[in-house]
Amino acid sequence: PKQVNSAPVTKAPDRPAPQPHPKDQDSLVQRAEHIPAGTRTPMCGHCNQVIRGPFLVAMGKSWHPEEFNCAHCHCSMADLGFVEERGSVYCENCYEQYLAPTCCRCQQKVLGEVINALKQTWHVHCFLCTSCQQPIRNNTFHLEDGLAYCERDYYALFGTSCHGCDFPIEAGDKFLEALGFTWHDTCFVCSVSIKTSVTKTYRSHDYSLLAC
Structure with missing residues (x-):
């Protein structure tokens, strides 16, 4: 789905200066x-x-x-x-x-698990969401203006929710725009017959009632 760039966006906090971090818990160092x-x-x-x-x-x-x-x-x-x-x-x-690769955030060597993202190398604990400043540990992130966001914050700040179910409309979902709202195709249904109205002509009695 298209991103709603005109929606109000909470300004992300400035990134704090990198703090000293403990030695990599997932260190590659072994002993004979x-x-x-x-x-x-x-x-x-x-x-x-x-x-x-x-x-x-x-x-x-x-x-x-x-x-x-x-x-x-x-x-x-x-x-x-x-x-x-x-x-x-x-x-x-x-x-x-x-x-050893160098982490682009803290400029220290990575001696454990490496995250390669945005054409750069990061410690796991240095690859942070721009909004909540927490590590993006599941490798699922979204970009907005070149900045990385965890999935939760991305949809909260930039995502489009379905007017029918209030769940986000994610990449790959089928959707449509009607009555000034965005809907999953399966959520745009006739209020009388409870059948999908996607391919049919519909009438709107108010914003909560659709009739095919």
Whole structure:
């Protein structure tokens, strides 16, 4: 349905300055598991040789402790957190410095779940509705003048409601305009026969009564 741009619109509050946020709860950082010697003799994921002593388990493979290293700085990650990226492993510092995307709102690196919207990258907790300033967590949002709104606030501010049922007329809904109002096609019915009047000639006795 067409957007009713002439409807009264509540001015959205100015966005507050980005606040410090906690470390990503959905962090991509993992840690290798230490396995003592004698449990089994697996093959190393790096050199493809049998491991006869203690080893590490990470990314579904086994590793010599001295060969589980960052792909960029080559530091040992036996006791450090690591991030897997395109089949390679990186220490946290290298991943954050060279690979992690930057959130366009807070300008900090994203080390967890990423939202790609409006041709930019965001932390989940930084992609906010312009009106209520709450995170848009379900990835369903609408644009108005280039600004993102959660579904609830978008329809409250800009949406068109059906005069028959008071529910919003959403994208893809069939609707019509009559008697100065907008209706779902299934809500525009004859008050006498309770049949749809969409394709018929109708008479209006008042704004609440339709007769086919």
